[in-house]
Amino acid sequence: MSQFKGTHLVRRDGKGRVSIPSAFRAVLKGDHPINGPLVLRPSHKHACIEGWHPDSFAAQGAQIDQLPRFSDEEDDLALALYSDAVDAEPDKEGRVVLPSDLAKHAALADEVAFIGAGSHFQIWEPQAAQRRIAEARERARVLRMTLPPAHPLAAGAK
Amino acid sequence: MSQFKGTHLVRRDGKGRVSIPSAFRAVLKGDHPINGPLVLRPSHKHACIEGWHPDSFAAQGAQIDQLPRFSDEEDDLALALYSDAVDAEPDKEGRVVLPSDLAKHAALADEVAFIGAGSHFQIWEPQAAQRRIAEARERARVLRMTLPPAHPLAAGAK
DNA sequence: GAAAATCCCACAGATTCCCATGGACACCCA
DNA sequence: TGGGTGTCCATGGGAATCTGTGGGATTTTC
Numbered sequence: 254m255s256q257f258k259g260t261h262l263v264r265r266d267g268k269g270r271v272s273i274p275s276a277f278r279a280v281l282k283g284d285h286p287i288n289g290p291l292v293l294r295p296s297h298k299h300a301c302i303e304g305w306h307p308d309s310f311a312a313q314g315a316q317i318d319q320l321p322r323f324s325d326e327e328d329d330l331a332l333a334l335y336s337d338a339v340d341a342e343p344d345k346e347g348r349v350v351l352p353s354d355l356a357k358h359a360a361l362a363d364e365v366a367f368i369g370a371g372s373h374f375q376i377w378e379p380q381a382a383q384r385r386i387a388e389a390r391e392r393a394r395v396l397r398m399t400l401p402p403a404h405p406l407a408a409g410a411k
Numbered sequence: 412m413s414q415f416k417g418t419h420l421v422r423r424d425g426k427g428r429v430s431i432p433s434a435f436r437a438v439l440k441g442d443h444p445i446n447g448p449l450v451l452r453p454s455h456k457h458a459c460i461e462g463w464h465p466d467s468f469a470a471q472g473a474q475i476d477q478l479p480r481f482s483d484e485e486d487d488l489a490l491a492l493y494s495d496a497v498d499a500e501p502d503k504e505g506r507v508v509l510p511s512d513l514a515k516h517a518a519l520a521d522e523v524a525f526i527g528a529g530s531h532f533q534i535w536e537p538q539a540a541q542r543r544i545a546e547a548r549e550r551a552r553v554l555r556m557t558l559p560p561a562h563p564l565a566a567g568a569k
Numbered sequence: 570g571a572a573a574a575t576c577c578c579a580c581a582g583a584t585t586c587c588c589a590t591g592g593a594c595a596c597c598c599a
Numbered sequence: 600t601g602g603g604t605g606t607c608c609a610t611g612g613g614a615a616t617c618t619g620t621g622g623g624a625t626t627t628t629c
Contacts, residue, residue: 256472258450258496263619268574272619276498298486316480330481344575346619369496370489371472386494390455393491396484421609426584430609502585504609 254306255280257369260386262379264364269356270348273304274367277374278347281306288347294338295358299385302355302376309372310338351376413438415462415527418544420537422522427514428506431462432525435532436505439464446505452496453516457543460513460534467530468496509534 261274273281273291281289283306292310296303305313317330341349351361359365359376366382368375377385419432431439431449439447441464450468454461463471472492478485499507509519517523517534524540526533535543 255498256469256493258493258498260494266621268622270620275618298483313480345577348619350574368490369493370486371475371493372489375490386490389487389490389494392483392487394455396487424610425612428610433608500585503587506609508584 257374288343415532446501
């Protein structure tokens, strides 16, 4: 499966609909004949909405199954992940309505920013998105400096 | 996979398109039947655009998968890497449009320079490219004196 | 019944496809 | 060696397509 990349500005119409950027639609589509479905959930770290390919989202859930059964951790993660997630089916034009509670969580106005994050994408209020990206960039810079200067691919090795 | 080598001057047409130098196209192509896709992203060190073979770019993303899930580090790196990268599909003539924000980042005018950098290539404003190359050459010269005098042929050994 | 959600059609700007052209270079053959 | 020829490559531009957007009409929900 391909990755979500790039930043796309889109506007919300009177009915609360947004066009999913075509680049993202292509990722979501997979082998789906028309516009593929997706999973939306509020980020539990930031004021934004996360969008997932259903398969990737399911894969996240599978990670939880690896945890010790009945542990507090499993409980917490499962709820955090699933309790606020919703399935969304784009219309023929590739638009979805953003549920109002999610839109509120992300403080969305007329214009929203779709931001690729590889495995998933995020929906932000544009100004907030800019701030967040600047922050992420800076922290990534520091992070890289603290990583061993070995070959990048070896960085994650334990 | 082969490497990106050499410097090539190319001009941007009215639609913002540039021909990818055929030497680079060959590297990107791989086993792709027509012109292979590529990933463009702003360099976070220099005022230039980086061009990557999708596989090489994906390899960078792979280090993110090694990080603990839901960690801040994962979040930051994912955004830093993906939020401003774009997939580009060359047309039948081997041209791509350089997104305007990337072109702006690199301060591109009508004429642009493609510069091979081994694992990837860079797109510069020609004057800036010259300065950058001169600088790199000088620093490499100084560096070499401080590197261990290993046998040159051993360098590429895996 | 009213309100909300969904489907459907329309449109304009942007993007991509496709064909054409001219120059640079390599090759061939006398 | 030099002229001719063919191919490849960078470039240009017109036409068709796609994409994001708006809004009316129809269906669903309570």
